[in-house]
Amino acid sequence: MIKLAPSILSTDFSRLGEAVRLAESAGADLIHIDVMDGHFVPNLTLGPQAVSSIKKATRLPLDVHLMVEDPGFFIPFFHEAGADWISIHAEASTHLHRDITLIKELGRKAGIAVNPATPIQVLHDILKELDYVLVMSVNPGFGGQKFVESTRQKIRELRSWIRGQGLSIPIEVDGGISPANAATLIRDGVEILVVGAAIFAAEDPARVITRLKEIIAEESRP
Numbered sequence: 337m338i339k340l341a342p343s344i345l346s347t348d349f350s351r352l353g354e355a356v357r358l359a360e361s362a363g364a365d366l367i368h369i370d371v372m373d374g375h376f377v378p379n380l381t382l383g384p385q386a387v388s389s390i391k392k393a394t395r396l397p398l399d400v401h402l403m404v405e406d407p408g409f410f411i412p413f414f415h416e417a418g419a420d421w422i423s424i425h426a427e428a429s430t431h432l433h434r435d436i437t438l439i440k441e442l443g444r445k446a447g448i449a450v451n452p453a454t455p456i457q458v459l460h461d462i463l464k465e466l467d468y469v470l471v472m473s474v475n476p477g478f479g480g481q482k483f484v485e486s487t488r489q490k491i492r493e494l495r496s497w498i499r500g501q502g503l504s505i506p507i508e509v510d511g512g513i514s515p516a517n518a519a520t521l522i523r524d525g526v527e528i529l530v531v532g533a534a535i536f537a538a539e540d541p542a543r544v545i546t547r548l549k550e551i552i553a554e555e556s557r558p
């Protein structure tokens with residue numbers, strides 16, 4: 337099943353609960369939360385306390401995308417706060433296997449995120465351990481950036497590699513996604529669409545979610 341994960345990065349942070357409830361009632365499958373530390377990426381966002389408040393505002397699983405250095409240090413805090421899915425960046429973790437094992441031992445879904453210039457080969461020795469792979473289609477740090485087209489080739493290669501191994505690991509794509517490119521990304525092999533500005537910077541966010549869900553339904557037909 338293809339999932340829609342609205343990213344709350346582009347919402348008004350004084351009204352986070354409202355945004356999350358709107359996304360849930362409009363049909364979102366996950367809530368994507370961007371955690372930035374001001375070191376790995378040039379921006380600062382939300383910490384475990386905010387995640388714990390968001391947890392109380394929705395029944396949807398929280399998809400926490402850690403854009404932080406030394407992610408292993410933070411994993412237990414976000415687990416405690418109620419993160420259901422936790423992704424860490426391949427470029428930020430010195431001990432990827434240790435960090436992924438920790439997320440899994442804590443009973444959460446574990447994913448690795450790769451930046452646009454990071455080759456997927458970095459996942460070679462850990463692919464089988466993953467619950468999902470997050471392919472960045474912008475350079476992380478900000479919402480509302482332009483989709484990096486070379487990501488498509490990466491998604492196609494990753495899709496055929498995963499299938500070739502007899503695995504069924506969903507690919508999540510994050511950055512510059514809107515109703516204009518969602519269908520073709522699904523055809524490229526994406527199963528989780530993260531969408532930020534196209535939803536929350538729109539005049540009617542619920543309508544954009546409805547449109548994206550229609551696209552997902554159309555592309556899911558056999």
Ligand code: DX5
Binds near residue numbers: 476477479481531
């Ligand atoms: C970027 C974040 C994204 C961001 C996507 O660093 O990881 O999740 O919110 O937002 P849009 O859809 O606006 O590119």
Ligand code: ZN
Binds near residue numbers: 369401530
């Ligand atoms: Zn993200």
